[in-house]
Amino acid sequence: MNPGQKKPYKTYRVGGRSFPIYMSYDEQMKECYPMYPDFETKPEYSRDGRPFATAEQETCPFGKPRIDGDPSPSDCGGCGWFYRERTTYDPIGICMCDLRRRA
Numbered sequence: 001m002n003p004g005q006k007k008p009y010k011t012y013r014v015g016g017r018s019f020p021i022y023m024s025y026d027e028q029m030k031e032c033y034p035m036y037p038d039f040e041t042k043p044e045y046s047r048d049g050r051p052f053a054t055a056e057q058e059t060c061p062f063g064k065p066r067i068d069g070d071p072s073p074s075d076c077g078g079c080g081w082f083y084r085e086r087t088t089y090d091p092i093g094i095c096m097c098d099l100r101r102r103a
Contacts, residue, residue, distance in 0.1 A: 009034055012092045014085045015046035019092055036091060049102040051095045053082060062097045 008020035023032045036054045037044065044052045055077025063073050064080040073079045081097040084090035 012090065014090065014092050015050070015052065015094050017044075017046070017052070019052075034091075045102055046094055051100050051102075053093055053095050055082065055084075055091045055093065060095075060097075060100065062099050 009023045010021045012019045012021065019037055021034045021036060024035045025032050036056070037052070039052050039054060040057060046052065053076040055075065057076040059073045059075055059079050062081070063076075065072060066078065066080045076082045076093070076095065077091075079095075081095050081100075082093045083096045084093045
């Protein structure tokens with residue numbers, strides 16, 4: 001988050017939750033970029049125990065292609081289990097794989 005930034009850049013709603021996204025500034029690159037939640041190091045789950053994920057996360061061992069016969073996905077956004085609630089471009093979604101669901 002940039003010093004003094006009070007309002008989120010954008011808020012994504014998925015699975016009954018809201019995720020405010022703030023912009024961060026990279027001094028070396030001289031660019032701002034959105035800071036998405038890190039669900040790999042700090043997992044969060046929907047009410048029914050399904051893990052939230054970002055489209056850019058590296059796919060897990062249970063990843064499957066969206067279309068049979070396609071190569072395995074390299075990230076969650078390309079995985080057949082990744083559910084985007086509003087648009088096909090949502091960066092935050094829910095993993096619908098039953099093997100990753102918690103009780």
